[in-house]
Amino acid sequence: EAQVTQNPRYLITVTGKKLTVTCSQNMNHEYMSWYRQDPGLGLRQIYYSMNVEVTDKGDVPEGYKVSRKEKRNFPLILESPSPNQTSLYFCASRVRPGGETQYFGPGTRLLVL
């Protein structure tokens, strides 16, 4: 089944404790991205990747890192989480930029205390 998976689905952590949210897709998509969803703000792009070893900042990259060492994986790293990073995070992928359908993971709900 074609899908985007994320782990963990739920995470409670404390300020400053490094964490990684994994994302994997099995559709051989070139383009992957991370979004955060906050009430009243919709989805905002954090980082995106056009292909392996090619990443770039989205609209709200501060406090986040990503890497793209393999085509299928695109982990999101919070080196020192803060309470304002409490949010719902989605990983997404598509074949390429443009008019292609974007496929979303199920989401990771993060609470930073």
Add this chain to the structure above:
Amino acid sequence: AQSVTQLDSQVPVFEEAPVELRCNYSSSVSVYLFWYVQYPNQGLQLLLKYLSGSTLVKGINGFEAEFNKSQTSFHLRKPSVHISDTAEYFCAVTFLQGGSEKLVFGKGTKLTVNP
């Protein structure tokens, strides 16, 4: 700056009533247009998209949308809603300019269908 505006943050309707969720975007450049739906505690899935051709696009679950270039709008409609249509709906626009593209999401509209 390129932006996408969903004019209604919440839309309550009764079951079997028609509904229209409005979406406007800021720019006159070439665009691709999408509507995504998010059911409670799930990720987003594509309802329909407009890339080119006929301005009336039909999607899944009986939804349709019409692209109006002069009004820079892409409103979503359904003639008769069901309880199961209760969800949050996101309009998204890919702006195409100078060989680059940017996908921007609206802030979402929560549709609540009441019995």
